[in-house]
Amino acid sequence: MKTKGFAAPYVVWMLLFTIAPILLVLCYAFTDSSGQFTLQNFQSFLDPIYIGVLFRSIGMALLCTLICLLVGYPAAYFLANRSFDKKGVLILLFIIPMWMNFLLRTYAWLTLLESGGLIATLVNWVLRLFGAKEEVRLLYSYQAVLMGMVYNYLPFMVLPLYTVLSKMDARIVEAAEDLGANRLQVFLRVTLPLSLPGVFSGVTMVFMPAVTTFVISRLLGGAQFKLFGDLIEQQFLFTGDWNFGSAMSLVMMALLLISMGLMNRFGDKEGGGVF
Amino acid sequence: MKASRFFKGLYVSLVLLFLYLPILTLIVYSFNASKSRAKWDGFTFDWYLALFQNEEILKALYVTLAVAALAALIATVIGTLGAIGLFAMRRGPRTLFLSMANLSMLTPDIVIGVSLMILFLFAKLPLGFWTMLLAHVSFNVPYVLFSVLPKLKQMNAHAYEAALDLGATPWQALVKILLPEILPGVVSGLILSFTLSLDDFVISFFTTSEVQNLSILIYSMARLGINPTINALSTLLFVAVMALLLLVNRRSSILER
Structure with a gap:
């Protein structure tokens, strides 16, 4: 075909607005404020404060992914089982929150967890039954941020799981049952292994945004609670140290590429289907 | 068997309750006359009136829609042409x-945001509407590319050349x-x-300054705490999303028949 030239605007655009910015980040990360080559930016990152934030981000993202998986898998499994009549409507109900602006989804939790909010009132009422004297503050805590993450990303776990589970050949499960496997065995040795591509793609879709977020931590965790994303935002918008900020951006990219690589190694390359 | 079906239904309902409770609370509170969360002071449309009189919000809505429409159009042209061009290439350059x-798709949003911010400031472009638009086009182009490429693979590779041969x-x-x-x-x-x-919030947040889209406005308002006007705004956006999804869903189910 003689249409190769059509790609010119695309190539130019990507070079200008994808490749060039990343090259600039690379340049800034390996130079100091006067433009000299240095590794100082990466050495500064080794400070226990920053490493602590990095590990907290990874830990929270992992925990959030685990909770999403534990909550989302049964939901997707039940939905994919043919026992519901209005499956289409139900799965649509899982998709709708994904379409909501994610700031609004996070803001919604602000109203629930705030002192006087529905959940805060309920929790404190229950605690008072058990003899608690002081009011517990729910907002601006580790738990609030974790809650916000799980709430935001749960649909991203349910959807790929549902897709894989509902496409699974029901005859395989029947065959296993005919051959004498009990329900637990069928699940552990047939359904679960076959649904692993969905698990991997769900885990990727939850972990990636969770480890890079700075909005959820800022809105639900308050100014004191920092995640990796907050550090980068702060360097660029408040401290103005682009060199250090660029180095941290590179660390974040490396972290994501490594975890993607791990996922691909463990996961089925065909079935992931996120990208 | 019946009990297990009940249990499954209950479980799915509970998860859905978790997903919808916050949204429903927002909707209910958007009609609450009291500004405080703790009590219900009666039904009111005041927050909706305030919403439509708030010029900042209306301006942000306009910016959001303008950026989204322009970015989608430009990205679709660049991405579609790009897909056609790449498809005609040999394996090496195509890869x-x-x-x-x-x-671009693997880079986290926050890194795309800060790297574009560096680029724009480096190129001495003032941050604002146009830089936000450039950024949006950039992160949209790959998605267009990857939705057009499969369609090209499905079609007859020689149709285009045949048309040229026929004049x-x-x-x-x-x-x-x-x-x-490739239209679909x-x-x-x-x-x-x-x-x-x-x-989009994250990328816009870094690539603009005074010009705000809705996400940025909500963020700056939410940082100051609860604001009933945001509740009204959320309710309207939620209704809009529901209406859009129902429409798309109905259309596609009619087409399937």
């Missing part, structure tokens, strides 16, 4: 150019032969771009 789109100009062959074949991919790329743009 190279495709990896640029892959790189069509390249433009005619593009519009009359190629485009109708182009349209889904356009819709995807539009929704991604509407929803």
